[in-house]
Amino acid sequence: MDENHDPPIEDESSSSSSGTSRRGFLTQVAVAGAGLTLAPLLTGAQEIILETPPAQPQTSMVILTVNGQKHTLNMDERTTLLDALRENLAMPGTKKGCDHGQCGACTVLVNGRRINSCLTFAAMHQGDEITTIEGLAKGDELHPMQAAFLKHDAFQCGYCTPGQICSAVGLINEGHAKTDADIRELMSGNICRCGAYQNIVEAIKEVKNV
Numbered sequence: 477m478d479e480n481h482d483p484p485i486e487d488e489s490s491s492s493s494s495g496t497s498r499r500g501f502l503t504q505v506a507v508a509g510a511g512l513t514l515a516p517l518l519t520g521a522q523e524i525i526l527e528t529p530p531a532q533p534q535t536s537m538v539i540l541t542v543n544g545q546k547h548t549l550n551m552d553e554r555t556t557l558l559d560a561l562r563e564n565l566a567m568p569g570t571k572k573g574c575d576h577g578q579c580g581a582c583t584v585l586v587n588g589r590r591i592n593s594c595l596t597f598a599a600m601h602q603g604d605e606i607t608t609i610e611g612l613a614k615g616d617e618l619h620p621m622q623a624a625f626l627k628h629d630a631f632q633c634g635y636c637t638p639g640q641i642c643s644a645v646g647l648i649n650e651g652h653a654k655t656d657a658d659i660r661e662l663m664s665g666n667i668c669r670c671g672a673y674q675n676i677v678e679a680i681k682e683v684k685n686v
């Protein structure tokens with residue numbers, strides 16, 4: 477009886493049942509893999525790199541009604557309403573803060589409702605009545621909300637103020653705010669880095685109670 481149970485050591489040169497040695501098999505796999513990248517070098521063929529050409533912007537004719545005036549613009553279809561106002565119409569009153577719908581600096585009124593103009597395409601608002609901070613006053617007469625912000629010192633640096641005022645006008649139109657807490661909650665989409673919140677609430681209360 478054979479006392480030695482260890483399997484016999486395989487001769488590296490011996491062939492498997494398919495006729496290929498283990499070392500030979502591994503060598504073939506390695507060469508096959510390398511062949512994918514070495515092929516051009518080995519064959520002398522030129523490697524061709526296909527590059528996707530940059531997408532050409534699609535431009536369209538867009539008609540916007542801003543502060544009662546119609547404007548016909550030929551613009552990239554992906555232009556946000558905020559950029560259309562600031563860049564295409566040269567109306568910088570509407571501010572760009574985050575450009576991500578988080579600060580409210582870009583708030584404008586569309587058909588009387590407040591929206592973040594950085595989150596919507598200009599082309600989606602053909603036929604809408606768009607009102608910006610530039611369109612609130614009537615000539616030299618300030619909108620009551622603008623006058624109330626002045627009276628109550630409801631700003632410091634002023635960067636958030638156009639958005640705050642447009643948002644406050646929208647809030648009054650909605651008619652939901654009954655208390656100071658309501659005003660704070662319903663104005664919470666408009667951030668003021670200067671922290672003029674208490675004075676903003678006072679200004680809105682004054683207009684709301686007229």
Ligand code: FES
Nearest residue numbers: 574575577580594
């Ligand atoms: S710039 Fe639109 S929400 Fe901040």
Ligand code: FES
Nearest residue numbers: 632634668669670
């Ligand atoms: S007044 Fe400065 S951010 Fe509001």
